[in-house]
Amino acid sequence: VQLQASGGGLVQAGGSLRLSCAASGRTFSSFAMGWFRQAPGKEREFVAGISWSDGGNTYYADSVKGRFTISRVNAENTVYLQMNSLKPEDTGVYYCASAYRQFEPISRSPSSVRYWGKGTQVTVSS
Numbered sequence: 001v002q003l004q005a006s007g008g009g010l011v012q013a014g015g016s017l018r019l020s021c022a023a024s025g026r027t028f029s030s031f032a033m034g035w036f037r038q039a040p041g042k043e044r045e046f047v048a049g050i051s052w053s054d055g056g057n058t059y060y061a062d063s064v065k066g067r068f069t070i071s072r073v074n075a076e077n078t079v080y081l082q083m084n085s086l087k088p089e090d091t092g093v094y095y096c097a098s099a100y101r102q103f104e105p106i107s108r109s110p111s112s113v114r115y116w117g118k119g120t121q122v123t124v125s126s
Contacts, residue, residue: 001025001115005096008120011086015124019081021096021117029053029074032099034106034113035081037122039092046108047094048081061108064090086124093119 007019019035034049048070051057055072069082079096097113099106106112 001098003096003098003115003117005094005117005120008094008122010123010125013087013124013126015086016082016084017086017122019083019094019096019120019122021079021081023077023079023096023098026098027102028077030102032104032106033070033072033079034097034099035070035079035094036097036110036113037090037092037094038119039089042092044095044110046110049106049108050079051105052099052103057105083122086122088124088126091122091124094122095119 002024003021005021030052032052035047036044037047038044046061048060050070050072058070067085072079096117098115100114
């Protein structure tokens, strides 16, 4: 299984970025997906999650709710994270994540993740 994240970069506060994560090696539509992030010196934290199949269930960390949107396109084997109104505290390496088993959600704990992407750097300047 491979997860390839892209779309990170440097942006000013208030700006937007869209992250993409292309998956291969498993039946994409059967697995919940998510995004986590890790700032320097801090633990990896949950950002957003989306259910399998049509992705009808999405959930977010309180710190990004109302600003970030997670979505998936199963025909493309891709999950997206649209990030608006970015803040300096959103800076970090963003990782896409795939659940352990089919038809099970990703929780807010990194222990619920079976596969990680390599990460993409997001830097928000003030």
